[in-house]
Amino acid sequence: MEQHCPGCSHPTFEVSTLGQPFEVVKTHMAANRADSIATTLKKTYARGGISGFYQGLIPWAWIEASTKGGVLMFTSSEIDYRARLGGLFGGVGGGVAQAYTTMGFCTFMKTVEVTRHNTWKIAYDVFQREGIRGLNRGVSAVALRQMTNWGSRFGIARVTESVFRGKDTNRKLTNTERLASSAIGGALACWNHPSRSFASKCKQWSDGFYRGVTPRIGLSVYLTVCMVFGGDSVKAYFNESQKKKAASVHA
Template sequence: MAAPAPTAASAPVIKKKAFSWQNLAIGAAIQTFEVSTLGQPFEVVKTHMAAHRGDNLAMAIKKTYQRGGMRGFWQGLIPWAWIEASTKGGVLLFASSELEYHARAKFNLSPAWAGLVGGCGGGLAQAYTTMGFCTFMKTVEVTRHKAAGTANLSTWAVAADVFRREGIRGLNKGVSAVAVRQMTNWGSRLGISRLTEKIMKGDDTHRKLTVPERIASAVIGGALACWNQPIEVIRVEMQSQAKAADRPQNLNIWSTAKYIYQRNGVRGFYRGVTPRIGLSVYLTVCMVFGGDQIKAYFAEKSNKE
């Protein structure tokens, strides 16, 4: 005798997460903590390698230290990385949560596919709201020591000069590449992390994962998300202040890709991938695992009151 088909009533109900200023604050706090600890050193080293593709990891670390001592590894942290971190974390958690809900409730997508959709949308929102000018100025801080006449200018003076010469578009140079990077970054991170969690749960889909399992899923998601390193190298080159005689003017994504390939071949697109994997794993653990843990803590505390 055939089993009865599942009815709409038996399907799991996907509840919409209520808008929470607390979640926005949690996202901002986690992201600021991440970038102020290990995040910015990873960022500086991988940006140096992507801009100066002849340098290996050891050379990048050595030159960064020579440029500014230990403080050199946090170059661009204040104010640009802090501005970016304190805003993009909240944007990501809000946008991705909304999109994940609609993807599951209205389109009946699996948690992995919903995570992919939420991550892509959250990353796109990040790029066009807060990350464009911040990412540009962080890259300027890491690469401008090669540009004659700018080494002793304050970061504010450099930003003001760019704005006078090129306006808002100048401060958002490379934002299209940032958008592609963030979409693929967080789509991959959230999607792969959720898929890994599903695999770990096996047949018991309602089982709560242990802390090591959740950390492992975040690590796997963060590491595998670095498949898009070529777009990151393109983004850095578009925003770099390092000068080269054969470097085209008014670069876009395609002309930048062509320029990198002509100078460095296919390997040039993967310069800086090692520190970026470290950054991505650390960031994903902070945002995916840390964000879930902190939100769960406050939710439990609220239910007890």
């Protein structure tokens, strides 16, 4: 069976660098739909300086990121190994698994911290009224979003890799080609952005549907590069290490 990267720390690196600032800007714009990117940046900086762009990082974004590595990547790798359309179905399966484990709760906590700030009081009030189900309310919608997000990211990235290979299906891609494939997969995966705002903005067509899509594209590109390109690189490293160990044993 294919070797999996232990720990998969690249999602934590992603969210601790540019990932969380993109997430904070995207979440603010979703909650304050009249604010432009410039206004969002000013308000976020005024709220806490540079640290304002990292609200919700510890522990919620770290918990979510670790499940991307531990749950999403493991599940997607297993499906990728066993299915012909592994990129697409791997992303779908991994996204669903991650959503139902921790992402529903983490999404609630991060959103409250960025938009309302009194995170623990609101979480306690919701828990008192509705229990764990209240904190995870909407998790099925999150799972559906993750299905389309990660199915698209992995699927489009793998298709792009096939386009780069052309007729030579066994050719090893260059790092530039792999990076480009991940970036294209991340950007085009944002096709589902209108579904996030359909219910509340159905009367305000293009602007309403695509509010916040710019920071989301930035987040998606960076996240997909870290998860697909970074994940493949780490798995290749450990696979190569295993091969060297096996060769030394038989030598």
